[in-house]
Amino acid sequence: MRLRTAFWAGVGAxxxxxxxxRPLPGWPVFARPAAVAASGLAExxxxxxxxxxxxxxxxxxVAERDGSxxxxxxxxxxxxxxDVSIHFARWRxxxxxxxxxxxxxxxxxxxTGRHVRKLGNPxxxxxxxxxxHLFYVTTAFGGWSCAMLHHQVSADGGATWSKPQRLVxxxxxxxxxLVRGPAVDLADGxxxxxxxxxxxxxxPLWLRFDAAGRFVERRAPPSPxxxxxxxxATADGERGNxxxxxxxxxxxxxxxxxxxxxxxxxxxxxxxxxxxxxxxxAALAADQGVWLVANPVxxxxxxxxxxxxxxxxxFATTALLEDEQGPDREFSYPALALAxxxxxxxxYTYDRKRLKHRWFRPIGAPLR
Amino acid sequence: xxxxxxxxxxxxxxxxxxxxxxxARGAGSRRSRWLAAAGAVAGAAVAAAPIERVPIAGWLxxxxxxxxxxxxxxxxxxxxxLLAGDPSRWLRAPLWLIALxxxxxxxxxxxxxxxxxxxxxxxxxxxxxxxxxxxxxxxAAAGPRALVAAAALALGAVAWWAGAGPSPNLWxxxxxxxxxxxxxxxxxxxxxxxxGESGGRLGRHPDx
Numbered sequence: 001m002r003l004r005t006a007f008w009a010g011v012g013a014x015x016x017x018x019x020x021x022r023p024l025p026g027w028p029v030f031a032r033p034a035a036v037a038a039s040g041l042a043e044x045x046x047x048x049x050x051x052x053x054x055x056x057x058x059x060x061x062v063a064e065r066d067g068s069x070x071x072x073x074x075x076x077x078x079x080x081x082x083d084v085s086i087h088f089a090r091w092r093x094x095x096x097x098x099x100x101x102x103x104x105x106x107x108x109x110x111x112t113g114r115h116v117r118k119l120g121n122p123x124x125x126x127x128x129x130x131x132x133h134l135f136y137v138t139t140a141f142g143g144w145s146c147a148m149l150h151h152q153v154s155a156d157g158g159a160t161w162s163k164p165q166r167l168v169x170x171x172x173x174x175x176x177x178l179v180r181g182p183a184v185d186l187a188d189g190x191x192x193x194x195x196x197x198x199x200x201x202x203x204p205l206w207l208r209f210d211a212a213g214r215f216v217e218r219r220a221p222p223s224p225x226x227x228x229x230x231x232x233a234t235a236d237g238e239r240g241n242x243x244x245x246x247x248x249x250x251x252x253x254x255x256x257x258x259x260x261x262x263x264x265x266x267x268x269x270x271x272x273x274x275x276x277x278x279x280x281x282a283a284l285a286a287d288q289g290v291w292l293v294a295n296p297v298x299x300x301x302x303x304x305x306x307x308x309x310x311x312x313x314x315f316a317t318t319a320l321l322e323d324e325q326g327p328d329r330e331f332s333y334p335a336l337a338l339a340x341x342x343x344x345x346x347x348y349t350y351d352r353k354r355l356k357h358r359w360f361r362p363i364g365a366p367l368r
Numbered sequence: 369x370x371x372x373x374x375x376x377x378x379x380x381x382x383x384x385x386x387x388x389x390x391x392a393r394g395a396g397s398r399r400s401r402w403l404a405a406a407g408a409v410a411g412a413a414v415a416a417a418p419i420e421r422v423p424i425a426g427w428l429x430x431x432x433x434x435x436x437x438x439x440x441x442x443x444x445x446x447x448x449x450l451l452a453g454d455p456s457r458w459l460r461a462p463l464w465l466i467a468l469x470x471x472x473x474x475x476x477x478x479x480x481x482x483x484x485x486x487x488x489x490x491x492x493x494x495x496x497x498x499x500x501x502x503x504x505x506x507x508a509a510a511g512p513r514a515l516v517a518a519a520a521l522a523l524g525a526v527a528w529w530a531g532a533g534p535s536p537n538l539w540x541x542x543x544x545x546x547x548x549x550x551x552x553x554x555x556x557x558x559x560x561x562x563x564g565e566s567g568g569r570l571g572r573h574p575d576x
Contacts, residue, residue, distance in 0.1 A: 001512065008511025008518060015522050016504025018529040019538065024494030109422050113372050115430030140430035168535035171476050171489050173433040173545055201482040216536060217493040225482060 024217060025210070029237040029262025030192075031128070031185035034338050035285040038362030040318070041306065041344055049347065049355035050099035052087045055079060059347040059355045060182065061337040062124045062132065068092040069337065069345055070158055072102070072122040072134060073355055079120070080143075086122045086136050088158050091357070102161050108138055108150060111163040115140050120147065125183035127191055131155050133213060135193060137178045145199040146175040153213055169207060169218045175199055177207075177218070180280050181231040182335070184240070184263070190216065192263055194242065196228040202247045204230040206263065221266040227255050233283040233290045233312075238262050241290055241312045243283050244269060246276045254281055254294060256313060274315050277301060282334040284344065293321070293334035293346060304331040304348060306360075321346075321358070331356075370440070370534075371429035376415035377443040379425065383411020384450045401453050408447060434534050436544040437527045441520035461514040463558060466551045468506065473548025476539060492539035499538065 049059065053075035062070040069091035076084030085104035090097045108116045122136040132154040137147035149167040154160060169177040176199035183193045189211030195218075196204050203223045208216045226248035234240035240259045246252035253271035274294065279301050281294040289310040295301045296317065304322040307315040322331035334348040342362045350356040387407025391400035415425040422430075435443075445458035479488040491499070503525055511518035521542055527533050528541035535541070 004512045009508045011511060011518070011522050012504035012506075012508025014504075015507050015525045016500040018500070019495055019503055019525055020497040020500030022494070022529050109420075109426075109430075113369060113422065113426045113429070115422055115427040166534070168434055168537070168540055170480070171492075171537075171539050171543075171545075172480055173431075175433070197480070199481070203482060217490065218537075219490055220487045222485065 025188070027208070027262070027264045028186045028188040028190065029264075030234040030240060031187050032237055033185070033234045033285055034340070035235070035287050036291055036338060036344060036362060037287050037342060039364035040362070041291070041360035042363045043319070043358060044343065044361045045094075045359050047091075047094075047096060047357040048350075049073070049357055050087075050089050050096050051354060052099035052101075053077065053083075055081075055352050056087075056355050057349050057352055058121045058180070058333050059335050059349065060122050060124045061335040061345055061347050062126045062182075063337040063339040063345060064126065064157070065340060067339050067341060067343075069339075070124055070126070070132060071096075071335075071347060071355075071357075072124050072136075074120050074122060074136070075099075079352075080118050082118065084119050086119055086134070088134075090158060096357070102134065102158070103136060103150070103152060103164060105138075108164045112150075112166050114166070117141060120144060121178060121180050123179045123182060123193065125191060125193070127211075127213060128185060128189050129211065131213060132158055133183070133191075133209075134161065135179050142175075144178060146173075147178050148174050149177050149179065149195070149207075151213075151215075167207075167215050169195075169205075169215070170197070172199070177205065178228075179207075180229040180333075181282070182337075183209075184232050184234055187237060187262070192232075194230040194232050196230065198228055198247070202226045202228045204228065204242065204244060204257070221257065223257070223269050227269055229280040230257075231281050231283040232263075233285040234263075235285055235288075235312075241283065242266065242269075243272075243281050243290075243292060243294075245278065245280050246271075247278055252276045252278060252298060254292075258312070272313060272315065274307070280333050282336040282346070284336045284338055290315075291336070291344070293336060293348070295332060301330045301332040302326065304334065306346075321348075322350075371434045372415075372423060372425040374435040374440045374443060375425040375428040375432065376412055376423075377440070377447060378428075379415040380408040380411040381443065381446050381450060383414065384408035384447065385455065386411075388450065388455070401451065404450050404453075408450065432546065433544065434540065436540060436542055436547060437524035437533065438517075438520040438542045439544050439547045441523055442516065442547070445516045445520075458516040461517040462510060463555075465506070465510050465514060465517060466554050466558075469543060469547060470551035470555050473543055473545065473551065476543070477548075489537065489539055492537040495538050503538075503542075 056075040059073040085101045087099040088102040089099040125133045150164045181194040183191045193207040206219045227244040229245040230242040244255040254274040255269040257269040275298040284291045292307045306319040309315045344360045384404040384407040387403040391403040449457040478484045524542040
């Protein structure tokens, strides 16, 4: 008995030593971001992304180094249908390529050997090594609140993709981790993907990946319930704003939380005086301040506006992008990307049938 | 893949136990072992049967999520015990260990759902000295009397340390919802047995 006790004491000590000494790499600050270096934006063009299915939604954009764009979205007969897949296209020399499927229910099931019911919300990210990362949500049962994340990588600009990898990010059946907003580069070559939890409670999450694209950790900043889909705009290596969709009932607003230490810690979110109809927003850092595309109304997604703020908190509409009333009208889920030449690209859902692409040239003196 | 194998193990155990239950009506223990083995094979075959090109175990893995290393080791022990003619032979654990698993799982979920504040799950990415000492002490205390449970926890911790497994979080390596549910069921049974044996008062039962 004594020998057995001594043996297990030794095993316990070994486990204690292993667990205690496995370090978690410290949270790096944000990489210094590109920012809109102008006081204004003037519309320079409009286009439509390729129509790939009767229903399309949740477009995500990445501005490539050569000025082209990569885009992904989900499309099928309707949101949540079994035939919904993730589509991908490139915008080069002012033209969109044909859209093609890069992830479908069948391909994810074949790659993971697991049941997958439906796919949704993709997020594209170009890491600093040039690889294109695609994240999207899938569910095996239930609604979107039961979703989990899958991850694919392309080293050739989206021509070919790795097999889908399922990310484990939640302790309860791995459910309820969703993405919508674009990732933010970190100073160590890794990146942070804004995500959210929405099973019983809605709250923002940060998913950190290292320079090799491996998932490192998930952080849940403190927040009140009903806030989701954070869109992050970083001002420099330390400071940043996250704008959140209000999924609550009653008087809804866009909420804002801030960080002053590169995303390590975040302030308790506060509502802005900007109404929100339970719809996602897109944010882009300016030299001083933030550009936002949002539905600035308490109800409905029939109005979409470009807004600007010098302090990150008080927004004024600079352009009304869409404003058409009607039961089937919807202009929503905006995505913003800043090209190396300063052009700001915007894409969004247009009536759930098409995806509209508009771009803007910087005008006026830089704000610095 | 590992998760599908784990769910396959679970179905094999279900098959084996059903066969044993059926055999218990009249068959001898020697015969019941063979029936348990046959039932386990049948359960594994069901797990491997495809529906829409995905094995049934893959359907369960899609819905039920990944199992912890602890659970996988306990499933293997359960199957071995079943085939040896004593299903609970390797699964005995002190009451305090079962209660700890049940309470830890519940706390994890309550924090996840914002009923309680904090980020208990996030702590599992870097449990540090506190987490290491706590887990080491649990293993040292449980080991002499619950060999398989302690070994399962130790294996989970070592796998997490080595970066094996689908999650970089220690919680995912040592605890999962199915294990927590099993712990709560075991606690409930223990409570019912204790109340029954002591005429309403809780008795002392070190092992389950």
